[in-house]
């Protein structure tokens with residue numbers, strides 16, 4: 001066993017247990033002390049403590065960090081990702097709230113967003129899904145239509161080139177077909193998951209941990225478990241309004257420099273909502289996020 005320091009990338013996280021890939025060797029890792037600030041995708045410096053174990057000494061500077069938070073704690077989703085695929089489907093119905101929160105988090109972190117509309121073979125619901133997604137495509141988020149089940153080759157032809165040279169995280173509500181897509185895009189994903197859950201000792205009950213897969217050519221794909229909540233408590237009001245891209249053309253047009261775009265007179269954002277230039281759903285969410293951020297602990 002060598003105690004020479006190594007550099008690795010975190011490929012899975014489960015509680016305070018991490019799995020790192022250092023030149024193809026998988027090492028079970030712990031942090032020093034009680035630190036839990038490590039995310040999948042982090043590049044870390046490690047000191048091996050046995051052939052397959054190591055301690056994380058340092059997290060290298062991150063290019064990006066995607067996370068969610070409430071007033072109690074932050075939950076790191078992934079580090080160093082360059083793009084976010086939000087998987088939605090014609091059925092079951094998807095949540096605008098979750099899409100919008102994800103896009104706001106990604107924009108605030110400097111991560112590119114693409115929306116993947118899966119199950120386009122389901123005619124019922126297709127037109128409605130397309131209409132609902134126009135809000136996002138008109139803001140510049142590309143929408144890609146696929147059917148993982150009935151047209152897998154076409155889905156791969158559409159999406160695989162987008163993964164090249166990128167670090168991509170997929171998120172999606174339960175039932176949208178995210179696992180189906182991962183299995184198409186990452187050959188042997190199931191084998192990798194089995195190995196990771198053995199090494200992390202997560203037991204049989206759960207595959208609900210975030211994990212990173214290497215594709216050829218340096219590209220990586222991160223699969224994250226579904227979640228219901230996407231709090232953005234960490235975003236200041238200034239960051240929030242800038243992360244709503246549809247607000248951008250109107251920012252600075254309000255009469256009051258500290259306008260919060262709620263009930264203020266001569267508010268350019270409220271005018272744009274009234275004129276149908278900003279979707280009401282988006283403005284409602286903005287108000288909701290302002291409200292959540294102002295909740296303080298007693």
Ligand SMILES: Nc1nc2c(ncn2[C@@H]2O[C@H](COP(=O)(O)OP(=O)(O)OP(=O)(O)O)[C@@H](O)[C@H]2O)c(=O)[nH]1
Pocket residue numbers: 118119120121122146147148149150172173174175176177178179180181226
């Ligand atoms: N009709 C249709 N069904 C699909 C398609 N892709 C996936 N499904 C089905 O949708 C269901 C959910 O797919 P999964 O891939 O398990 O979805 P998931 O998003 O990973 O869902 P969870 O495992 O609950 O997180 C399964 O029954 C799939 O067979 C598709 O393109 N068309």
Ligand SMILES: [Zn+2]
Pocket residue numbers: 254259260261262264266267268269270
């Ligand atoms: Zn305003």
